[in-house]
Every structure is written in structure tokens, then in C-alpha cells.
Amino acid sequence: MELVLIILLPLLFAVLALSLYRHGEWPLRLLQFGAICHLVLVCRVTLPGRVLAVVSFRGVDLFGLDEVSKLLLTLTSLLFACVAVHSARWYPADQRLGIERGQGPGMRAGLFVACMLGLLSTMSAVLLARNLGVLWVAIEATTLASAPVIIFRQTPRSLEAMWKYMLICSVGIGLALFGTLLLASAYTGPHELSPGLNLDALMAVRHELDGAWFKAAFIFILAGYGTKMGLAPFHTWLPDAHSEAPAPEPAVLSGALLNCAFLGILRFVQLAPPELSGFCRTLLIALGLCSLVVAAFFMIRQRDYKRMLAFSSVEHMGLATIILGLGMHNLAYLHLCGHSLTKMMLFLCAGNISMAYDTRAVLGVKGMFGAIPRTATLWLIGLLLICGTPPSPLFITELFLVMQAPLWLGATVLFLLFVVFCGMTSICLDMVMGPSPTTPPDEEAGKAAESLCSIPALAVVTVLVMGLVIIFFIESSGLV
């Protein structure tokens, strides 16, 4: 029953927050309290010893835990707890500065908290789903929950971003639904034994699945969940949505939501009958490479540092897909963990910077070491970590990717990662160094940004510790 509680608890708090619409600070406290309760519940559930039965209702087994969802669930709830604590202190500061700068106070706290908690519950539903249909419904619900937050301040650009986000994601996920249905009809066995989208049943019967139907299903799933995950030809909504949304939201989106979409694809890769695994591999590697190329090309001379981070998410999702395509599941999970934590920290830092400098253009931000030194050092360290310099676990995953991959693939991946590294460092160094800031951030905004550095700093420390721990166990762990 605890699994259902994990999903319903945030919803309960969301409804409560909505009702407390008027009372200023209460919703934010609710947000923190809800996130921490969720984290405690998740830790209880994912204790190594516990084995939980699958919750099922009228033949459709709804929620259950397996290795992957345990890992991703802890990651998501940890990440959401950090973002919740951060946004509890970020929201009032942003509101005050918004009013000062005449941009309006932004979305009311109650609605903002409701959407975030709704997003949390839907994400946990995705991770716990044991039925492909339920998985699809939950992912669709995440889109619904995350869309309203984008229009935090009703600027024309955020409206446009939200519209694109809504439409592209819903069309994409529609394709995923069609793929799921195709898979359901790929079962040619006797009628009464039909698995009917239940994952465990499908796993048992995956040898008899019809080849042609499964191939079509896999392609549609790749297109559908690829859209939600930001793989290359379907990534077009990601830069707009992540750059227009207020600071905490892209942190959660990039950190956790992309992993949920990755889980969708992972479920189907696990279902693939043996003779089709080559087919799945080539498709995964092709899409991964395509998104790496797109990220590399769009990183050069990028004008907006939030879009830069969005394209870096596209790039890392491409890398995760390539790793999955090469068959190294453990490495892919490690890559996702590393990427989520670092990307969350970077987006929170980006939020602080845009609060201090009130602009998102790279050229508007100069000499951060002088104005906001702590955020500047975090920004620089986070960037180096996301590009895969050693202390970060991403370096280890890239290293083993190149070691396992055929030579030509390894060489192209390294070249593209180098291009991304060039683009990102040139932008970041431009912002961090340079002469005295052109538009000096007013002292008060700078101090506000500096005070919000605690969570990103914590995230950086965790990523570094994670990297070091992996280095120590690199020899003995099964990764090599």
C-alpha cells in the first residue's frame, strides 16, 4: 500500500496548497514538507531488504518496484527535495525582485506549489508503473502538471514556449500510445493468455511476440518517448521550454522528467525479443548520435545560457541512449544519476544568475567573479563537471562508452564531446571572467543570488563524492 501512498501523498499536499491560495508563505512550507515526506517514504520503500507485492486492480497491475525504478525513484525524490528547499527560499526573493523590476510577481505560490507537487506524484507514478498503459497515462500526466509552470510570468515568450511544449509533447506521446497499442496487438498467442500490457506478463511471453509488429511498436515508442526525453529530431521543444520556465522547474524537468522518459524506452528495450536486439541497438545508437550532433552544433556561439544548459541535456540524453544501445545498462543508470544532479545544480545556478543580472543573454553577464563570486565558482565547477572532467562520474561513463564502442563510434563521440566542451567553456568563461560587469547587478539582487548558493553547493559536493567513490571502486566494481 505504501506505493500508492507515495503517489497520493504529494497530490494531497497539492490540493491542500491550492486551498491555501491566499495565505502567502504556507504553500511553500507545504512544498518542503511534502517533498521531505515523499523522500522519507521512498527511503522506507527502497530499503534493500524489503520486497513489495505488485499493486494490481481488475487484472491491470498498477504499481511495483524493480531495480531500475528503485534507483530512479530515490534519485527523483532526492532531487525534488533539494529543488523544493531551494525554491522555498527562491520564490519570495524572485517575487520581490519581479515587483521591483516591474515584471510582475509571477504565478501565485499556491498554484506553483500545486503544479510542482503534481509533477512529483506523476513522476513517481511513472517510475512505479508496472503496466505500459499506466506508464503512458502517468507520462501524459507529467506533461499536464509541468505545462502551467512555464507561464510563471505571462510574458509572450513563455506563452509561446508553453504552447510549443504542450503541442509537441502531446503529439509525441500520442505516438507512444500508438506504439503501446501496437505492442499489445503484437501478441499472437491464444486470446485468454494475452498479457494485455502488464510488464511481468509481457516479460514472460516476449519470445512469442510477432517480429514485424514489435519493430513498428518499437519505432513509435522511440519517437514518442524520444520526444519526451529530448532525443534529436524530436528535441525542438526542450530549449524553448527550459529557457523560459522559472529557475526550479527546468531543474526538475531536466533532472527527473527526462529520466522517466528514458525509463519508458528502457522498458521496451527489455521486452525486445533476442533476434530484434540488433535492430533496437542500431536505432538507439543512431538517435543518440543524432542528438549528440545537434547538441554539438547548437552549443557553438549560443546566445542564451539557459538554452545552452538545455542543449547539454539533449547531449547527455543522447549519450545515455548510446550507452543503452551498447548494452551497458548499469553504466546508463550511473550516467543518468550523474547528469541529473549536476544539471539540477546548474539550472539553479542559472536561476540565481538571471536573478542577479536580470538577463539571460550571455553577453549581458560579465565579470561574475567580481559581482557574485560564490555563484561564479559553482557555475564554473558545475560546467566542468557536466562536460565530463574527471572528478565527475560523467567522465567515467564517457570513458567506458568509448572503451566498449567500436573505434569509429568512439572517435566521433569524443570529437562531438570536444565540440560541446569548446562551446560551453567559451560561453561560461565569457560570463565568469572579463572586466568589471557591464550592467553591474544592483547590490541587493547580487546578495540575494549569493544567499541562494547553499543547495547548488550541496549538489556539487554530492556529485564530487559520488565521482570519488566510483573512482575507488572502479577496479572491483562490475562496470569494467
Place this chain on the structure above:
Amino acid sequence: MMYKVNHGGWLVMFLASLLLAPLLYGIINKVKAFFAGRRGPRLLQVYYDIIKLSRKAGIFSRTTSGVLQLAPIVSLVAVLMAMLFIPAGLFRSPLAFAGDVIFFCYLLGLSRMLTILAAMDTGSSFAGMGSSREAHFSMLAEAVLFAIIIFLAIVARSICLSNLLSALSLVTPGISSPAILLVAGAFFVVILLENCRLPFDDPETHLELTMIHEAMILDYAGPELGMIHYTASLKLWSFCSLLALLILPERVGGTLTGVLVYLTLIMAFAAAIGVVESIMARYRFLKVPHLVIGSLAAVLTAVSLLIFF
């Protein structure tokens, strides 16, 4: 193949060369005067100059730091040490060791660098002009010198100065004589360049803009000037003796005849320098690299002749 090992004889010859070194300048000036139809300065004029200068007190410019006083002394010591390795008078030098030819060349480099630094220390534009030209031409001369050493090393299969020179002579069988002539000619060009003789640098000119070596030592007086003249003559003597040893076989009759032939050959080379100076005018500075690179090419052809035939 080896020079006679007669340390006593070598020491006598070494001291003799210390004494006779300034005589070469006397011979050169006498030959130039003879060509110009005048009587020219006395043969021992350079000796009188050096002795007179060493008795005077030094005058030093205020802009200079200690380098101006230090440079002439150390370069004199460097040249003296370099001469220790030359197998004077066809006797094998007692201090010879494998690789002393490299040591020899770099000692000359040391003395050159010190003169350049001292010139720049005076802060006068003429000294700067002279030292920048000196740096440029000596870099080229060094390349030619090492090419010649390669030629000798291939013949002598060793890099000890005494063995190198003893292995070769104009008439050694098996080595085509034009190759040796080319090497000797190139070495003569190096002598003219290193000792600032006419085609490259005019020692007697009064126009500072055209000088190289003289411009560098404009600011010296007293004992320093004497030391510099003496170092210059020692350098000239050692280069001429190297050329002489290059041409002479390792045995020329008895020891006495060998020594006499060696000394007359050095005097002859000094006269040859005097003749060359009276015939030719100074080259324009842009032309100098062409001649030096030409001599480098000559040595390389000699080496290829040696290797492939």
C-alpha cells in the same frame, strides 16, 4: 693515424702560440700596406699597443653595470681554455677527450655571447647595432663550422679534436681531393667571418655604422682594451692553426721540420688574409648570409661526396 704524443713539445708550442699570436695582425697590416704602396705600421705594433694599454687605468661608463668589466676577462679565459685542445705543432694535446670539439666551439660561443652582452650594457646605439649583426652572422658561421666537423668526424670516426685533424690531409688516399679543397675553402670563409676580417667586417673603418666587431668594443679603454685585442689575436691564431693542421698530414718529416712547416703555414695564412683584404671590399650586410650559406652548401656537397663515393 695519430699525432705524436710529446707533451713537452706540445707545451712549448702552446706557449709559443701565446707569444706569437699578435704577430699575425702585424703580418696582415704589413701585407695590406705593401699592396697599398706604403710602409705600414711596425710588425710588432700590436705588442706595443697591448703592453701600453695594460699599464693604463680603466675608464668605465656610468650606464654600465658590472658586465662591462667582467666580459673581456672571462672571454680571454674561455679562448685560452679553447686553445688547450688544439694539437699545436702536430703534437697530440694532452687534455684531449672525446667530444672536445663541441666544447671548443661552445667556448668560442661563450666568449662571443659575453662580448655581445658587454656591448649592449654600454647602452650606445652603435654597440647595439654591432652586437645584433654579430649574433646574426655568428649563428650562420656556427652551422658551417659544425658541418665541417661532421665531414672530419666521418673521416676520422671520432669526435676528439686531435684525432679529427690527424686523419686527413690534402693527399690522403681514398678521399677525393676536391672534397678536401671545398672543406678547406669553407673553413677559410669561417675564419674571415669569425675574426671580423674584410669581406664581412672592416676592422679599420671609422664609420661606426658599418662596423661589427669594432663597434662592440668602442667603449673599452685601458687593460680591458688590451685584453680584447689579445683575445682577438689568440682567436685568429687558433683558427689559422686549425686550418694548417687540417691540411698537414699527421707526420711531416721529423718533429722539428713538422713544427717549422706548421708555423710557416700559419704565417702564410695570415699573409693570405692580408692579400684577400687588400683585394676585396666589404660586402653589403644583406649579401653576407648568401656567402655563408654558399659555404655551408659547399661543405654539404663535400660530405655527400664522401658518403656516397
Place this chain on the structure above:
Amino acid sequence: MAYLFACLGLLLVGGMTALLLSSRPSLAMKIGSCSAIIGTSALLLTLLLLLRKMGFAASPWEETLLFTRGIRFAYDLASLLFLLPTALLGLIAAIHSIGYLRDHDAKRSGFYWFSYNLTLVAMLMVPLLRSAPLFLIMWELMGVASFALVIFDWGSADSRRAGWIYLLASHAGAAFLILMFVTDNRPLSPGMCWLPVVLGIIGFGLKAGLPLLHVWLPSAHPAAPAPVSAIMSGAMIKLGLYGILRFVILPGGDAMLQCGWLLAILGLTGALLGIILALSQRNIKTLLAYSSIENIGIMTMAYGLGVLGVVYKMPGMAMLGFSGALLHMFNHAALKGALFLGAGSVYRATGTLNMEKLGGLMKRMPWTGGAFAANAMALSGLPPGNAFLGEFLIYAAAFNGVINGHGPLRTLSLLCIITLAIIGGLAIATYSKVISAVFLGEPRNDCARKAREVSWTMCGSTLALLLLNLLLLGLTPYIMPMFAPLLTRLIGGTSTAITVTDIALLLTMPSIFSLLLIGLSAAAIRWRQWLGVHREDAEGVTWDCGFAAPTARMEYTGTAFAQPLLDAFAGVLGLRRQIQRPETLFPDAISADLQSQDLALSGIWRPLFRRFSSLAIRTHRMQSGFLHAYILTMVLALVVMLVWGMFCHRLDQPTTAAPVVTEEISK
């Protein structure tokens, strides 16, 4: 081995506490500096003890492995030798940076000492790690830690560009090394056996500064604070050569011929290019950086000769080449470190590094000036300096190649000798230019006129290094046998006609004569001073050939000094002249300026990067903002996948496809 880790631990802890206390600069400075000094000196002691135990032992190649919690540390003679310069320079640069930081940006000393200690630890760990992932991790950590130091004064625009190029170079280097390790442990077709060698050389060359890959060095070193650039030039780029030695030469393999030729030619061109570009520089530290490239070129050439000696079965040449390279590495580390520290003292005293603005500092800063001049003369390879011994061995190796070699090897060694000669001449010109432009003559600018001697820590460190060079000059013949196990391993351990003791003997004579030279000239100077006292030498004005008052503007500047040589090599330098000719009879301002540019940077890399970024911008149109276009691309992509999936893809048999990896390895 345990002491080694104790020192590294101390360094790390010291760095961390310095960072944490960065709010109180003076305390952070104290903790950081003494932790660095104690750590490095203790490390130096342990290294010397280990070397004495391992080096002179007649036993052949010795290697001890230590397992620490899943990480394999392995050290042998090669790694110990390359640890020495790091430890030595780390100690001396730490002493120097106390003075360097005290009066200027003291408030950020916490950050400085943290990244300083971190860089030292990373540089000390690199030679100790042998397995591919750990080596690469420490390699890039070293790059990042030193990057933090390169952008120490983050204010200026060129330190930003220098930091960026430096970061790119270290990242690209790591990428090539990853590829090298990948091709290493993968069965290659015989035709491709040269691939790991070439990748290794490129990867390590990017850190060492081989030609065309050196682009980051001349901008990164001047941007870094002087003690840091001393460590980078003295020790860090040597680790590039260590990498080549460890991962390319020692494993051997059948691509050694190509490797030897590649190293020799790269070394040759690198040395020549380096010294020519050094001559044309105006900033002291850029000049020293280019001269590091030249010396690295000489060392790579020596390695190339050594490898060719092994391949062509000429143990003499091989032994001479490798020992020459190792000796030159030690000498260059000590000398170049001293020069950079001297440049740092000049910068702190005058505030500028531009040679055109300095001059006449010898009288105002006698100690720093004297040490700088002596070290510079030593580095140009002239006898009393210890660099001459290294070059002496390399000359001997080249001559050995000329005498015993045949065919292409003989021509290569001939080319090496002539290039070394030309480099010797150019080095004399370069270093006399630096010494004369900075220290001799009249001060050209009031900042040089008002210069004062720097604190004792700064000039003391340069003098200490000068003392060390003299020590090295004397003791080299006795230290050489220490290289014996490494050299025999490199030669392939065959019973060689020439052993390390022969090389030691070869070196005794030049070192004795150099010491004799120093003694004699000291005696002569003493005699001249005694003579001068009796004859009260007089003072006067420099002979000015009649014009009234000689001023500093009449002096030959560094660029003027180098102008004839620069014209000779104009092609390589891409010279740009700005000459303001006098139009009127009494012109008010005429000027002539000579600008040289690094053709490798502006001719190859910059256009390449610019063209790639313009191509990238063209593709930005894809994210055009039209929703219809986005959905159209999605549909098209879907259709393409469907067509490929359903029609072109043939069902591959399950055997060929790799088994589906779905089993859950518990994380």
C-alpha cells in the same frame, strides 16, 4: 611508499584548510605556504632515498606495486625520475610565491594555495598510476587544477582567452589519450600498428607542446602567476614526455621505427620553431614559454634518436640519446624554473613584463639580475652551465648516428647536428636579447627606473636554483649511473657495448673543464679588481660619437637587436611591420614596429575554429521557431525510421546479435 602518501596527504589537507580559511587571507597564506613547503621538502627527501635505493642498484629494472583499496599504485625508476623536478620546483616555487603574493593579490591567497597544492598532488600522482582509467582521471585533474591557476587574475581579457585555449588543449589531449588506450588493448591489424603510437604522441604532445600542438603554451604560461608558470614549464610539460616514454616507447611493439622517425622530426621542427618565435617575442614570459617549446623539441629529438638507435641496433646512439634527454630534462627544469621566478620578481618590482619598457635593472636589482643572467647563459647551452652537458650528450648521440649510421639515419643525424648548431646560435641571440633588454643599459621607462630589489624570498629562490645548477654541473658524472636500470630497460637490456659508466666517463671531462673555467675566470676577475684598486679607475659617459646627451631612447631595444635575424626567418614568423615614415622636414613622431604572430595559431587553428563555428551558426536555422516546421520534422523522422525499420532491415539471426544484456547486475 607510505611516506609518499603522507606527503601527498599533507599537501591536500594544507590546500583544503587554506581554501576554507580564505576569508582570513594572512592565516590562509601561512597555512597554505608552510603545508606546501613541508610537503614538498619531505617528498624530496623520500624521493632521494628511494632513488638511492633503486637507482644505483645493479639489479635490472625494478617495479613495486602497492594496492590501496582497489587503486593500483606502481612506481619504478622512470616515475621517480619524473617526480624529482615536480617536487623540487614545487618547493622552490612555494617559497617564491610567498613573496610574490604578499603585497599584491594577497586577499585571494586561500584559493591560490588550494589550487597550487591540488596541482602539485595531481602532478605527483600521474607518474604513480599505471591503469588507463585512473591515469586519465589524474591527467585531466592536473589540467583542471592548473587551469584554475592560469585564470588566477580573472580580470584581464587575454588571461580569459589563455585559460580557454589551455582548457581546450588539455581536454583534447585527454580525448586522444582515451583513444590511445582503446586502440592499445584491442587487436589491431598489422597495418594499423602505428595508430596507438601516433595517438599517444598527439595526446602527450598536446601537453608537452610539440610543434603545431604548442598553441596553448605561449598564452597560458604568461597568464599564470610566475611561480605557477615555473612549475608548468619546469615540470608539467615534462610529464607529457613521461607519458610518451611510459606508454609509447617502453611497451615497444613493432611500430617503433615510425615512432622514432616521428619523434625525431617533430622534435627538430619544434625546437627550430620554438627558438625562432622566442626571439621575436616582446613579453619576457612568452619568450620563456617559447624557449620551453624549443627545449622540449630538443628532448623529443633526443628520444627520437634513442628509439632509432634501438631500432637500428646501435646501442651507443640509443644510450647517448636517452641519457641526453633525461639529463636535459633535469637541467631545463632547474634553469627554466629559475628564469620564470626571475621574471616574476621583475614583474613584481616593475609591474610590467614588456621588454621594450624595461632596462637597466641590473644596477637596481643586482641579485635577481645576476641570477637571471647566469641562468639564462646556462640555458643557452654555453659551457659553464649544466645545460651544456645535456646538449653534449645529444650531440654525441647525433655524431654517433653520423659515424656509425648509414643511409637515411645518417642524413637525419646530420640534419640534427646542423639544427642543434643553428639553435645554439639562435639561443645565444635570444638570451642575450632578454638579458640586455631587461637588465643592461639605461632604464627606458620610469617604472624600470623606480624598481627596487624584491623581498629575500623571491630572489633567494632564484639564487637557490642557480646554486643547484652549479651543483648539478659538478655532480652529473656521479648522478648518471643512477639512470642505469632505466637506460638498460630502454635499450632492451641487451649486453651493450656502451654502459652507463662509459657515459659517466664521457661527462667527467666537460664538467671538470667547466668548473676549471669558472675557477680561472673568478681568479682573473679578482686579479683585475686588485689591479684596478691601485690605479683608481675613472667613470665617464658612454662614448657618444659627438651627439650631446645620450638618452635611453637611443638604446637598441630587444626588437631592434633581433631584427636582422627576424628578417632572415620572416616566412616562419608572418612578420607585420608598422613604419611611420617622416613626411615633413622636422617630423614630430616617427616609429617603426615589428609584430610577429604565431603562424600555427593564426594560420591553422583560428581559421579552422572560425570556419566550424560559421558552419554551426548556419545549422542554427533548424531551430527556427515555427511550430509547424518542428512537427513536420518529427513526422519525417518517424517516416524515415519506419521505412528503414519495416522495409530495409532484414531480421539478423540471433547468433550474430550480441546477447541482449537485460540481466540486472545489482547496482
Place this chain on the structure above:
Amino acid sequence: MSTLPEIALILFLFTNIVLVSSSRLTHCIQLVAVQGVLLGVIPLVFWDWQSAAPYGELVFLSLTNIAIKGIALPLLLILAVRRAQVRRELEPVVGYAFSQLFAILIIAACFAGYRHLVDDDTANAALLAIPVAAATMLIGLFIIIARRKAITQVLGFLVFENGISVFANGLMVHHGAIVELGILLDVFALVFIMGIAVFKISQEFQHIDADRLNALGDRQDPENSAAPPAYTWE
């Protein structure tokens, strides 16, 4: 061919073609409503009432289907149109004639492709659903791409969803009532939020032309490419 299921499917297909060619917005909304109702009817028609399987669930689902897709959503859309004061007239990016031709092409392609893929000639109605579903989905996508107004894009999305669910209902692939209900609720919520978004866009922009919503993007339009690049490399 005259059995009831085929008629329902053909009618469904027919609504698509008419939808593509209609020029007035309210007319389109009504057509989508008809399609929703038909979608609800199809499972009832396909169910063979003789078998004793429990049909309570099925009836409940088709009724909710009709309620949501037939009635609730069209009403919501009409409300959105009236509040957004949008002109009735549709300016299509692609002309009506050409879009009709294109729709017919799509349908032809789907049937040809289906014939090529599935070669058993049992002409039972269930297998007819596949080409109809594929055609409806592609026409839905075509409407999103080919129409300018944001509202028509929502309609296109609805048609796309109907295509998918006709595939599910046609092939009688039942995967649990909970899942189908979830899908229906999701689609309803999605269209509801899209309606609010359209209303907000019309307030903000005074027009709801999707193709004029293109401020976001990476293209460095040439006129301000003079702006200094992100890093001053020179």
C-alpha cells in the same frame, strides 16, 4: 462489406475527409464531435452480443467516450472560440483543394501499405480498423501542420487521438478499463489546458496564429549577426 462495423469505420473515415475540406471553425468542431460519437459507437458495434462475456465495462467505457469526446470537448472548444473572439474564417497554410487531395493520398497510401504488410485476405472488419486508424492519425498531423490557427491545431490533435483510439477499439484490444479511462481523462485534461492556453495567447497576442508565434529560436538572423559572437576569439 455491408455489415454494421464496416459502415461505422467508413463513416469515421468520411468525417476525416469532410473535416479537412471545411473552411469554417464551428463546422470543424461539430465534425470532431460527430467523430467522437462514432468512436464511442464502434466498440458497441464490434462486440458480438451473443457471447456471454460481461459487457458492463464495455458499455460504460463507450458511454464515457461519447460523453467526453462527443459532447464535453466540442463544447469547451466552442466556448474557447467565443471567448477568444477569433474570426470564424480559417486561413489555411495549405489550400483546401490541395489538402483534400493530400487527405485522399494519405488514405490511399495507408490502404496500400496495409495490403502490402498484412497479406491474409480474411476481410474481417477488425483488420480494416488498422488503415482507418493510420489514415486518421496522419490526417490529424496534417491538420496541425497545415492550419494557421491555434484552435485548429487542437482539433488536429483531437483527430490524431481519435485515430489512435479507433485502432484500440477496432482491434478489440482491451488492456483494462482503468487504462482506457486514464487515457480518456488525460486527453480531456490536455485539451482543457490547451483551451486555457489558447485563451491566454489570444489575450496576450490579440491573434492566435501559431506561425506568428516564432520569437523563440536559435537562428542568428543576419541583420543582428553583427552582434559580437559569444566569445571574442580574435
